[in-house]
Amino acid sequence: MEKFMKKMNGVPSASEVTAHLSFLKEQAIKTVFFFTAFFAVIVVVFILLFLLRDGYVIFEKVGVLTFLSGTAWAPTAVVPLYGIFPLIVGTLLVTIGSMVFAVPLSLGCAIYISELASPRVKQVLKPAVELLAGIPSVVYGFFGLIVLTNFIRVTFDLPTGETWLAASVLLGIMALPTIISVSEDAISSVPREYKEGSLAIGATRWQTISRVLVPAALSGIAAAIILGIGRAIGETMAVLMVAGNAAIIPDPLWNIFSPLRTLTATLGIEMGEVSVGSDHYSALFGVAVVLLIITLIINLSAVAILRRMKEGGPSRQAYKPFLSTSVRDSLKRITEMIVVIALIIFLLAAAPWYLAVAILLAGGAWYFGRNRLSQKHIQTIAFSFVVAAAFIVLAILLIILQDIIINGLPALSWEFLTQPPKDLGRAGGIFPAIIGTLYLVMGAIAIALPLGVGAAIYLVEYTREGRITRLIRTGVDLLNGTPSIVFGLFGFAFIVLYLKIGVSMLAGQITLALMVLPTVIRTTEESLKNIPQSLREGSLALGATKWQTISRVVLPPAVPGIVTGAILSIGRAAGETAPIMFTAVVFSSRFLPDSVFQPVMALPYHLFILATNVPGGSTNKYGTALVLLLLVIGFYAVAIIVRNHFQNTSRG
Amino acid sequence: MLIILSIVAVFMLAFAAGCTGNGTKTTAVSQAPTASPTVIATSQAPVSITAAPVMTTALVSTGQKQTIKISGSTTVLPIVQKAADQYMAAHTDADIQVSGGGSGVGIQAIGAKTVDIGMTSREVTKDEMNKYPSFVVTTVAQDGIAVVVNPLNEIQYITLDQVKGIYLGTITKWTQITGANVPGTNNQIVIIGRDSASGTRTYFDETVLLKATPTNKMLEKNSNGAVLQTVAQTPGSIGYISIGFVSKDVKALPIWYNAQKFVAPTIDNVKTKTYPVSRDLYVITNGQPSGLTADFIKYILSPDGQKIVADEGYVTLG
Numbered sequence: 001m002e003k004f005m006k007k008m009n010g011v012p013s014a015s016e017v018t019a020h021l022s023f024l025k026e027q028a029i030k031t032v033f034f035f036t037a038f039f040a041v042i043v044v045v046f047i048l049l050f051l052l053r054d055g056y057v058i059f060e061k062v063g064v065l066t067f068l069s070g071t072a073w074a075p076t077a078v079v080p081l082y083g084i085f086p087l088i089v090g091t092l093l094v095t096i097g098s099m100v101f102a103v104p105l106s107l108g109c110a111i112y113i114s115e116l117a118s119p120r121v122k123q124v125l126k127p128a129v130e131l132l133a134g135i136p137s138v139v140y141g142f143f144g145l146i147v148l149t150n151f152i153r154v155t156f157d158l159p160t161g162e163t164w165l166a167a168s169v170l171l172g173i174m175a176l177p178t179i180i181s182v183s184e185d186a187i188s189s190v191p192r193e194y195k196e197g198s199l200a201i202g203a204t205r206w207q208t209i210s211r212v213l214v215p216a217a218l219s220g221i222a223a224a225i226i227l228g229i230g231r232a233i234g235e236t237m238a239v240l241m242v243a244g245n246a247a248i249i250p251d252p253l254w255n256i257f258s259p260l261r262t263l264t265a266t267l268g269i270e271m272g273e274v275s276v277g278s279d280h281y282s283a284l285f286g287v288a289v290v291l292l293i294i295t296l297i298i299n300l301s302a303v304a305i306l307r308r309m310k311e312g313g314p315s316r317q318a319y320k321p322f323l324s325t326s327v328r329d330s331l332k333r334i335t336e337m338i339v340v341i342a343l344i345i346f347l348l349a350a351a352p353w354y355l356a357v358a359i360l361l362a363g364g365a366w367y368f369g370r371n372r373l374s375q376k377h378i379q380t381i382a383f384s385f386v387v388a389a390a391f392i393v394l395a396i397l398l399i400i401l402q403d404i405i406i407n408g409l410p411a412l413s414w415e416f417l418t419q420p421p422k423d424l425g426r427a428g429g430i431f432p433a434i435i436g437t438l439y440l441v442m443g444a445i446a447i448a449l450p451l452g453v454g455a456a457i458y459l460v461e462y463t464r465e466g467r468i469t470r471l472i473r474t475g476v477d478l479l480n481g482t483p484s485i486v487f488g489l490f491g492f493a494f495i496v497l498y499l500k501i502g503v504s505m506l507a508g509q510i511t512l513a514l515m516v517l518p519t520v521i522r523t524t525e526e527s528l529k530n531i532p533q534s535l536r537e538g539s540l541a542l543g544a545t546k547w548q549t550i551s552r553v554v555l556p557p558a559v560p561g562i563v564t565g566a567i568l569s570i571g572r573a574a575g576e577t578a579p580i581m582f583t584a585v586v587f588s589s590r591f592l593p594d595s596v597f598q599p600v601m602a603l604p605y606h607l608f609i610l611a612t613n614v615p616g617g618s619t620n621k622y623g624t625a626l627v628l629l630l631l632v633i634g635f636y637a638v639a640i641i642v643r644n645h646f647q648n649t650s651r652g
Numbered sequence: 653m654l655i656i657l658s659i660v661a662v663f664m665l666a667f668a669a670g671c672t673g674n675g676t677k678t679t680a681v682s683q684a685p686t687a688s689p690t691v692i693a694t695s696q697a698p699v700s701i702t703a704a705p706v707m708t709t710a711l712v713s714t715g716q717k718q719t720i721k722i723s724g725s726t727t728v729l730p731i732v733q734k735a736a737d738q739y740m741a742a743h744t745d746a747d748i749q750v751s752g753g754g755s756g757v758g759i760q761a762i763g764a765k766t767v768d769i770g771m772t773s774r775e776v777t778k779d780e781m782n783k784y785p786s787f788v789v790t791t792v793a794q795d796g797i798a799v800v801v802n803p804l805n806e807i808q809y810i811t812l813d814q815v816k817g818i819y820l821g822t823i824t825k826w827t828q829i830t831g832a833n834v835p836g837t838n839n840q841i842v843i844i845g846r847d848s849a850s851g852t853r854t855y856f857d858e859t860v861l862l863k864a865t866p867t868n869k870m871l872e873k874n875s876n877g878a879v880l881q882t883v884a885q886t887p888g889s890i891g892y893i894s895i896g897f898v899s900k901d902v903k904a905l906p907i908w909y910n911a912q913k914f915v916a917p918t919i920d921n922v923k924t925k926t927y928p929v930s931r932d933l934y935v936i937t938n939g940q941p942s943g944l945t946a947d948f949i950k951y952i953l954s955p956d957g958q959k960i961v962a963d964e965g966y967v968t969l970g
Contacts, residue, residue: 076848076857077865086868150885159840159888162871245847245872259871269874273754273849275780276764280849424733502766587751588733590740591717598719599749613726613752613877615884615899 022545029547030462036454040521041475043514047482047490051292054493055285058082067286073247073266075280082283084290086247090164090260091233091294094243097168097256098175098232103225105172106179107214108389110221113180114187115209116386125390126184127640132397133177134636136575138604139625141241142611143400144170149242158257162244165256170238173396175228180393182227186220187213206379219305226302234295234483236264236578237608245269254345263291264578267485271582276497288489292482299481303474404625411623420590425610426617430624435592436505436600437631440584441573443509443596444516445566451513452520453562459521460528461536461550480518485578487515492582506596508584515579516569523568527561528554560646564639571635575628577604603628718944719747724758724771725851726875727894728933731793732771734960735952746944752875755851762787762936768945770936773894774851786939792952794967796895796930797856798917800880800902804887807832811908812928815860818843818890821867826888837888844882844891845870852876855931856892895922896965922967933966 059067062082070083113125148170153161190213198208214221244259247266251258266287274281344360373381415429422428455472463469491511501507531554539549586599587609593600607628610621722732729752736748753761755772762770763784776789799815801807808831817823818841826832826839833839845866846853857863873879879891884901891902895917898904906916909928921927941949951957958968 072868074848074865074868076854078863145881153886157837159837160842160871160882160886162882240874246869247872248868259869261872269847269872270849272752272874273756273847275756275760275849422737424730585751586721586749587729588736589747589749591747594717599721599751609752612873612881613875615877615880615897615901 026546030458033454033458033462036451037456037458037472038475039451040455040479040517041472043517044475044478044482046494047486048289048292050490050494050498051285051289051486054282055287055289057282058279058286061279061282067283068290071249073261075270075274075283080279082279082286084263084266084287086249087261087263087266087287088290088294089249090243090247091262091264091291093164093250093253093260094167094171094239094262095229095232097164098171099225099229101169101172102175102179102228102232105389105392106176106224106228107183107221108386109176109180109393110184110187110224111209111214112386112390114184115205115213116383117390125394127637128394128397129177129180130640131633131636132173132393133181134571134575134633135400136577136604136628136632137174137235138237138575138577138608138611139404139629140170140174140400141238142607142621142625143403144238144242145611147403156257160244160259162242162259163257164243164250164260167239167243167260167262168256170242171232171235173400174235174238175231176393176396178231179224179228182224183217183221186217186224189220190216204375204379206382207375210382219308223302223306226298226305230295230298230302230481233298234264234291234481234485236268236483236485237604240265240268241612263287263294264483264485267291267489268578268581271489271492285489285493288486292486295481295483295486296478299477300474302481303477401629404622404629407619407622408624408626408629411619412626416620416623417627421588421606421620424614424617425588425606425624426614426620430601430603430606430620430627432589432592433601433603433606433624434627434631436585437574437603437628439505439593439600440508440512440580440602441570443505444512444573445570447509447513448517448520448569449562449566452517452565453524455517455521456524456528457550457555460525461546461554476518476521479514480522482515483578484515484576487511488579488582490514491579496583502597503583503586503599504597505584505593505600508580508600508602509596511579511583512573512576515576516573519569519572520562520565523565524558524562527558527565530561531557560642564643564646567635567639567642571632571639574635575604575632577608581605581608603631717745717747719749720768720944720948721749721751721766722769722771722935723751723753723761723767724936725755725773725933726752726877727773727795727852727896728771728792728935730896730964731933731961731966732769732935732952734964735957736948738956738960739948739951746948748944748948754847754849754874755854756849759784759936762938765938768937769941769949772851772934772936773931774854775932775934776936784938788937788940789934790936790949790953791932791969792935792949793933793958793961793969794922794930795933796917796922796927796967797852797859797892798895798898798904799890799892799907799929800883800898800904801890802834802883802887803901803903804836805832805834805903807903807905809906809908809914812860815890815907816862816864819845819861819866819870820864821869834888840888842886842889843867843870844879844886844889845872846876846879846892847872847874850874852892852894856929859929860892894966895919898965919962919965919967930967 062070067082067084068088069085070081071085072081072083073086074081109125109129113122113129117125144166149161149163149166151161152158152163152166194212194216195208198212199205203211239262243261243265245261245265246259247261248258250256250260267284270280271284274284340363343363417429417434418431419429420432421430455476459469459472488511491507491514495501495507495510496503535553535557536549539553540546544552580602584599585602585605587601589599589601603624607621607624610617610624722736729750733750736750740746740748755774758767758770758772759776759780761767763780773795776787781787799810805826807826807829810829814823814829823829824841826834826841843866846856857866871882873882873891876893876897879893880897880899880902883889883891893902895904898917904917906914907928909915909926915921915927917927917929922930935949935952937945937949940946952960953969961968
């Protein structure tokens, strides 16, 4: 810009003034974009500050250490106890369990999609996995509460099915799509030469996959798992509905049939009922702070790993082990031993004996027989596991969908879609909830889209990678990893109480907007980056200003990508319960709200209340679940179609 | 493809209905004079811009939409929600928004004046009364807390000491209780309770557990409905719910009282105060209620309103 000004010095003053004006204009635009980009950082800082502001009292009163290590959570006892150690343990156990369930399945499924599936199967399976991501968490919770807990109780002959196991399986299912998509990307992006080279020297396909492709994609897979962990740790509604919520540490620690309680569930259950300003209220904000810090750590490590992968990806440098081969081998052997021993203990302690024996026998047979098997046989066995994993994932999707569709269809009627609820939602319809949800998501996207697009433009068009962009990117990543319940708490403390806006549509829209902001920024960034640099250079060379280039040349072809991101965000926002349940919703309202300062009904909250508060009325519950599912999956389907269409046209 | 088609259909339905919905809202006033006589008798003519020439029109034809917000206890919610439905059917310009949350939230909300009426199933504490001296507390119904088990359980009655033992964790097997047996299970007791901010829990802990803290093995649920549902689907479980929520899906146990008599959690026994675990349900206003708020509370106390209380399975006043 300065060069440009210097050149202009010799020219007559009229055009100099114009030039100066246009320079000012360009500067102003840049500043505006900078602020939209910096907004994410501000929000993260604000969230932390506001949680600390309300949580501070309890830290001061009982001491941070006692708060973290106390083993009893009894906030309403005669002598209240605020120890969140069981909650932290519960959170970690549920998350570990969910990964034990999800990681093998997702890896198998990812390998199947990227290496084994025919293009046709791939075309079905990939969107199916993405749809799995679109099912709202309250629908998962509803399914878990009605079907899964009962199944677990009957199968394992337990007093109650509301257990660690139920929560872990459910969270595992919810984490599947994230892990599958990201690790599938990682495996697919391993350079072709690796695969061809391996096959050329005579390795079987399975050897190529297990010794070449997966190791080369390892950092990507690690990042996928960490993202999955982040998803599982931050989940509220589903866990709350199936985990039993007894604030205990399982005894013994590997007792997967023990109920337990997570940090998020504690917030979800108690936040609505606690009286504002009490110690209990403050303790809940303390819980939120701890939860936020845990997720921040996980997300930062995911970001670090992803970044390393991008910088030193397999395409540029050869696979470089951290440690020498011998150390790695012994490390590997030790971890293997630990895993095997843990598995044996776990099986003997938890599973029915016949299952334990069967698994141990199979494992033993494998261990001792594997050297005698030909590579071809090994490949057959391995592939059958991989195919099985893909089928299980597909089967899970089908089971959930068929349960909700079969039970929900009878409820769907003209009256159901157009009438307000009656008799606590057991009868009547869900019209105000449908419209309320649409209002909420439209408002959210109206707020998030300008901010997000602005931020992405600043990041892609106005800056080079540097300290500030790194700060902004970290802010966006952290915001992306923040659990939705934390947004809910922040919305309640800041927008509802501090700004005195009250429980209202506006409060919910802002809260949801903050939640989807990272998605908008990321997708916009991606689509801007896909615009060839030559277009920009051409435009600038013709004398267009920076802003003209962006607005006339860069943005138009990026619109489909931005729209996809926006629709994905809408889908995500429409299915969320935790951010709106303290900020925006009302149990029943006869009319539609006529200002943004009134609360609204919303589908996910309505379903949550029907599922947990209102006995009877089963058809209406399923009907609500089905409508919510259709709404959210519909948004996702549209987004997927827009994206595929765009990809096809841009390639062809 | 099918999914997309159906989603488009849902949207079109929604928007089509949006138009008709708004239509009814504006035209509804003309078809209004269906107000029930009781309401008219107790009315104070909410916002009578016109000087109420005729009583019936004063109620329904002010032409202005009036909104009141109510939140709080999930125990009181069914009564108030039903009353609101019926009241709004008679008063087309009234919009009564009801949400749950719990007694704590109800008291906080009415204290902060973010709602017009708070619902609570526990008494307002001294601290809360000091903090909000302008509270006006009205009893709208009575309630008993029923101890419920799964219908599969062969138990016929229980003593308060046994209930206490179970919730404090000293009794862990159904076999420890005379007459109790859950066929097909190992008789392990699954203890279901309410979350710590609940009014029902506060009352239960005070009255039955005598202020002791329940065992941490108790599964915590966030509402009466959730406790009911869990007990209904878990053979070995025990829970406590407001008698308004008792249904055929669970078995409400008579209490063996003072080693003398069985007292079943019935409406009559609550009314005569013979059932040991009973309490009042309240609504709170901040300052003397007026306008629609006052009219609505009067409606709940009227014979029509009290009929709703009885229909919902609670105990009427007087």
